[in-house]
Amino acid sequence: MxxxxxxxxxxxxxxxxxxxxxxxxxxxxxxxxxxxxxxxxxxxxxxxxxxxxxxxxxxxxxxxxxxxxxxxxxxxxxxxxxxxxxxxxxxxxxxxxxxxxxxxxxxxxxxxxxxxxxxxxxxxxxxxxxxxxxxxxxxxxxxxxxxxxxxxxxxxxxxxxxxxxxxxxxxxxxxxxxxxxxxxxxMWNMPREGFQRLYEKLPGPKPSLDEVWRWTGGNPYMLRELYVKRWDVEKVVEGVVGTKELTADFARRWGRWLGEAVDDPEALWGRGAPQELLDELIARNLVVYNMYERDPYLWVDQPPPERDPELGIGKHVAWQTPIHREAVRRALED
Ligand SMILES: Nc1ncnc2c1ncn2[C@@H]1O[C@H](COP(=O)(O)OP(=O)(O)O)[C@@H](O)[C@H]1O
Ligand SMILES: [Mg+2]
Incomplete structure (x- = not known):
């Protein structure tokens, strides 16, 4: 093809x-x-x-x-x-x-x-x-x-x-x-080897692949954002805080749950997290809730790992990318 x-x-x-x-x-x-x-x-x-x-x-x-x-x-x-x-x-x-x-x-x-x-x-x-x-x-x-x-x-x-x-x-x-x-x-973000090939195509000096992987989790749009903003992670995170309207009110209201979810998104699964919060996180495209089993048969392309704490991936709930998670963390700190 x-x-x-x-x-x-x-x-x-x-x-x-x-x-x-x-x-x-x-x-x-x-x-x-x-x-x-x-x-x-x-x-x-x-x-x-x-x-x-x-x-x-x-x-x-x-x-x-x-x-x-x-x-x-x-x-x-x-x-x-x-x-x-x-x-x-x-x-x-x-x-x-x-x-x-x-x-x-x-x-x-x-x-x-x-x-x-x-x-x-x-x-x-x-x-x-x-x-x-x-x-x-x-x-x-x-x-x-x-x-x-x-x-x-x-x-x-x-x-x-x-x-x-x-x-x-x-x-x-x-x-x-x-x-x-x-x-x-x-469908999930790109697997590491494929992502690497995309990363290598970007001209000019750039942070190490490890670092870019840890920020993007293999998401090509976030790779593009980082490249366009000259690898200034702060700017990219701030951008997400803005577009997702992660206001002080939002952070105050859901602080406890969000704090736990930043540490481990699986905290939002089966422990009584309020439906209203879950709806917000889903509607704002911050997390993917109710992840499918990682049987490749159920996925387009390769499924993500069952768990990857560094990237914010849990068995049933995952941050869409580490940058999304970071944006929420920032909102909680402000
Ligand atoms: N497999 C790929 N190879 C090269 N570029 C890609 C690939 N997948 C996505 N991109 C680029 O990454 C960015 C985001 O992808 P896009 O398809 O718009 O994501 P989505 O539709 O899931 O939001 C776009 O600039 C797109 O061209
Ligand atoms: Mg699209």
Whole structure:
């Protein structure tokens, strides 16, 4: 599978790096089709968007007609053999760029798939990145159900269908998990060797790999942040404190639990931590709560270790990255 090019940071172009197992999984899905929509969740910045773009390109290479939707980035494509469907799609995109009704475009994919299968049986992929924000979180489950229907009750027969969805929102996971309309699949930050390859591509003087690993836990977005901010960890942490609104009030209110969780995130599991706090931590994308067993079968790419106190990973609860944990620690100290 050819690897796509990515602009990693201003002036730094790389190819899609590592994630070998994930790419092998794409090939398996391509061979068999997905039996339900696969909804991929994981830490913000772990590489879900990059992976879906790579998967879209790979599936095209493997003979699929591919619809790709990423409303947050205003990125849409229909890499399809049928010129009529392509025209329909592009007209819709044009209209949507004008009136910004992103949800309509996400929904149109159902009609377009039907249209493309009308003429002949094909292999079709639908790849939807962060669509739930565009269509509204309350409609996430219904959307997923629509995708499942496309697989289970197609109007016209297809050869195979692959449906991949990524969501960066902790809460959408719960919304979707309520029903059995999708397979929820976690993805973690990059494994160390793969992360190292990305780290080595960054030009200029830089802290040791050990140090950068301890800060980022293998999260490529945090690597990018550190690089862009000239390896000034303080600045990156402050940035997280700001965007996550880790205010003095928040820290005061939940001080005791947060203090324990900074030492070991597993303190939030099974010991009566208030649901309201957990909801906040999940909604702000600070922790991943209820981590799956580390059976590779359940994960995209390689699962994280069962426990890594240095990186803030516990069996059931993990900080999204050590920098997220550090931001909370700072808020508690202020
Ligand atoms: N496998 C990879 N190889 C190279 N760059 C990557 C890889 N995965 C992620 N990145 C880069 O890391 C940053 C964050 O990744 P992204 O896919 O946006 O994360 P997410 O969608 O999970 O929030 C982006 O700049 C992206 O291009
Ligand atoms: Mg993304």
């Amino acid at each position: 050819e690897r796509i090019r990515l602009e990693f940071a201003p002036g730094v172009e790389t190819e899609f790096t590592d994630r070998d197992r994930a790419l092998a999984q794409v090939e398996e899905w391509a061979e068999r089709g997905t039996w339900a929509p696969l909804v991929i969740f994981g830490p913000e910045g772990c590489g879900k968007t990059a992976f879906l773009r790579q998967a879209a390109s790979g599936l095209r290479e493997l003979g699929y007609d591919v619809f790709y939707l990423h409303p947050l980035d205003r990125a849409f494509s229909a890499e399809v053999d049928d010129p009529d469907v392509k025209t329909l799609f592009l007209d819709l995109v044009r209209k949507t760029l004008e009136d910004e009704r992103w949800g309509r475009l996400a929904l149109a994919v159902f009609d377009l798939v039907r249209e493309i299968l009308k003429k002949r049986r094909r292999k079709v992929a639908i790849i939807a990145d962060d669509v739930f924000q565009a269509i509204g979180l309350d409609k996430a489950a219904a959307y997923v159900k629509g995708l499942l229907n496309t697989i289970e009750h197609p109007v016209y027969r297809y050869e195979r269908i692959v449906v991949l969805v990524a969501t960066s929102e902790g809460i959408s996971r719960r919304e979707i998990g309520r029903h059995r309309w999708a397979e929820l699949v976690p």
